[in-house]
Amino acid sequence: MSGHQHEPGTDCADYLERIVYFLDNELDEADCTAVQAHLDECGPCLERFDLQRTVKAVVARSCSEAAPTDLRQRVMVQIREVQVRITEA
Template sequence: MSASDTSHEHLHDGDPTNAECADFLERIVRLIDNELESGDCAVVRAHIDSCSPCLERYDLQRTVKAVVARSCGETAPADLRARVRVQIQEIQLKLR
């Protein structure tokens, strides 16, 4: 059965098999990054809705990406930036 099959015949007690979930891991990340076509988005969302472990992975990936994005938007304190500039200038002088 392909990973793009939207039927739920592959479910065992409400959860897809581990092999199927492995097929979805990369697609879940691509979904979060908005890199999937709309048809694939629907398939991945349907899988996430029916699979608690994949829903947990999806939530974790979204949280990690949000924390990283928020952290990357911060500006270093002025004194740290100044110290780094001085060190760069010292290294440049040594290399000349």
């Protein structure tokens, strides 16, 4: 055992905030090393990381698909109708 006693608190909260940046490769090398070391020791944070990574992958895959033209046109018409109602209010 690594001796890491998981107690949810400031440390984990700090790492959980950095997970998003870690996933997007927006951390410097020292922060990446620190986050990876924490994930290696902290099961609950690793679970959150895996969930975030899965959600990010699903969203990325979904965003690469284009909506059918008729659906996009209907959505645009509804957006314009809402904009008109807002400006008339």
